[in-house]
């Protein structure tokens with residue numbers, strides 16, 4: 538049976554273990570303590586193989602059940618995961634079973650929406666990274682890239698030929714990906730532009746500068762509008778498509794908005810996109 542690639546276990550050569558254990562602060566990165574954690578994972582793996590695991594809570598930022606799931610000590614993973622224990626979930630042994638089971642990042646879910654060949658297109662850019670680098674949001678550009686969302690990522694993957702390219706080559710081909718704006722704020726706009734003008738616009742020199750200018754202008758224009766932010770709904774509950782809601786949250790910095798005003802934002806944004814691009 539063919540296994541599906543996930544962002545956590547992409548290719549059998551490495552894994553992401555950034556969210557283990559699920560009790561560390563968001564900015565924490567394992568790579569800062571690479572040597573120490575590597576030794577700890579080796580020790581956990583050997584101890585786990587040589588003894589019968591018993592109930593022990595997690596302490597600090599390390600978990601005794603995190604070890605290496607391959608013989609070469611390269612791929613970190615949860616030794617209590619049902620996948621490694623004949624379908625039995627043993628994570629109750631650390632007292633965090635539900636939290637461990639639920640833990641998944643936003644990027645994981647976006648990656649899961651892609652087709653296998655599209656996933657492969659992006660994962661090949663991480664060839665040569667070890668698990669510590671791959672797990673680092675600071676050092677692995679894939680995490681930021683995934684914030685462009687399914688539509689933009691799919692358009693790029695389908696536009697490429699099948700030969701592998703590096704992150705550097707990708708950013709050279711599609712300079713807009715290096716914008717200083719948050720990709721979550723821009724993805725609605727880029728998706729609309731692709732739908733109006735076709736995917737080739739993403740490769741045009743100058744599209745990055747146009748996008749940057751458009752973003753600054755639209756944010757300024759909409760900030761001048763009197764929007765009802767106090768009595769509205771939380772942005773993620775509004776009945777609009779997700780990337781538009783992310784423009785409202787991360788482009789305009791608005792957490793709550795009335796449905797009517799969200800609709801006004803959408804209409805104005807649409808009009809500006811159609812006239813500018």
Ligand code: SF4
Pocket residue numbers: 556557558559600601602603604614615616617618628631633637638
């Ligand atoms: S029990 Fe497994 S999933 Fe939970 S923190 Fe430990 S290694 Fe991670």
Ligand code: SF4
Pocket residue numbers: 544545553554555556557640641642643644645
């Ligand atoms: S941070 Fe995301 S990709 Fe990494 S292990 Fe957790 S869910 Fe998987």
